[in-house]
Amino acid sequence: MPPVPDKPVTANYSTQFRSIKNEVSPEEWETRLNLAACYRLTDVYGMTDLIYNHITARIPGDDDHLLINLYGLLYREITASSLVKIDLEGNILWKPDTDYGINKSGYVIHGAIHRARPEVKCVLHTHTRAGMAVSSMKRGLLPMTQTSMRFVGHHGYHDYEGPAIDLAERERLVRDLGPHDTLILRNHGLLTCGASVQQAFNTMYQLEMACRAQVDALAGGQDIVLPPEEVIAHTANLYQPGTRRPYGVLEWHAMLRLLDAESKNSGYPPYWH
Ligand SMILES: [Zn+2]
Numbered sequence: 669m670p671p672v673p674d675k676p677v678t679a680n681y682s683t684q685f686r687s688i689k690n691e692v693s694p695e696e697w698e699t700r701l702n703l704a705a706c707y708r709l710t711d712v713y714g715m716t717d718l719i720y721n722h723i724t725a726r727i728p729g730d731d732d733h734l735l736i737n738l739y740g741l742l743y744r745e746i747t748a749s750s751l752v753k754i755d756l757e758g759n760i761l762w763k764p765d766t767d768y769g770i771n772k773s774g775y776v777i778h779g780a781i782h783r784a785r786p787e788v789k790c791v792l793h794t795h796t797r798a799g800m801a802v803s804s805m806k807r808g809l810l811p812m813t814q815t816s817m818r819f820v821g822h823h824g825y826h827d828y829e830g831p832a833i834d835l836a837e838r839e840r841l842v843r844d845l846g847p848h849d850t851l852i853l854r855n856h857g858l859l860t861c862g863a864s865v866q867q868a869f870n871t872m873y874q875l876e877m878a879c880r881a882q883v884d885a886l887a888g889g890q891d892i893v894l895p896p897e898e899v900i901a902h903t904a905n906l907y908q909p910g911t912r913r914p915y916g917v918l919e920w921h922a923m924l925r926l927l928d929a930e931s932k933n934s935g936y937p938p939y940w941h
Pocket of ligand 1: 794856857
C-alpha cells in the first residue's frame with residue numbers, strides 16, 4: 669500500500685471572500701467595484717482566456733498602488749473584495765485570506781506601462797482568438813470598418829520576443845505603445861489602457877470587434893474595399909475620446925445594469941461583493 673500522508677494536503681481555494689467595503693477608502697472601493705465589473709464584462713463579451721491575463725487599475729490618491737486579480741480565478745468569479753493590492757513592482761501589499769496569489773510575470777507588462785504613463789489608470793490585456801489572429805497578420809489591423817478606423821494613427825505594434833519579458837523589453841514595450849491607448853502585441857494579443865477603467869474597457873471592446881470583423885472578412889476570401897485615406901483620417905479623429913465625448917462613461921451604467929441582471933440568475937457571487 670502506498671504511504672498515506674498524516675494530513676491531506678489542502679489549500680484554501682474558496683471563492684467566498686469577506687467584504688472589505690468598510691476597510692478601504694471610498695475611492696479604493698469605487699475602483700474595486702469598477703475593476704471587478706470590468707473583469708466581468710470582459711467575460712460577458714467573450715474576451716477571456718481561462719484564468720490567464722490581467723486587468724490592473726490604479727487606486728486614486730494612492731497612485732503607486734494598483735489592484736490586480738488573484739491568479740487562479742475565472743473572470744466571472746472576481747469580486748471587488750477579492751482584488752489584490754500591489755505596488756508598482758508587483759509586491760503584494762494586501763490580499764484576501766486565500767492560497768491564491770498573483771501572477772508576477774504576467775504583471776510585468778502592466779507594471780511597465782503603469783510606471784511609464786502616470787496618467788494611465790487602467791491596463792487591459794487579452795489573448796482572444798481574433799486578437800491573436802490580427803496580431804499575427806503582416807498588415808496588422810486594417811482600417812476596413814468604421815470601428816477599426818478610430819485606431820488609425822492611434823495604436824502601436826510590439827514585436828514578439830518570447831514569453832519572458834526582461835527590463836530591456838519593458839522599455840521597448842513602452843516605446844512601442846508611445847502616447848497611444850492601444851498596442852497590438854505581435855503573435856500574442858491585444859492591450860489597451862486609458863484614463864479610466866471604463867475607457868480602457870470601451871477601447872478594448874472596440875478593438876476586439878474590429879479584429880473579429882477583419883478575421884471574418886478575410887475568411888470570406890473577397891477583396892477588401894478601403895475608404896479613401898482622408899475619410900479614414902477624418903473618422904479616426906472624430907472617434908478619439910477627446911473629440912466628442914470620453915468613451916465608456918455614458919455606456920458604463922448600462923454595462924453595470926447588465927451585470928446586475930445577469931447576477932440574478934448566476935451561481936457566481938456578484939461583482940460588488
Ligand atoms: Zn499575454
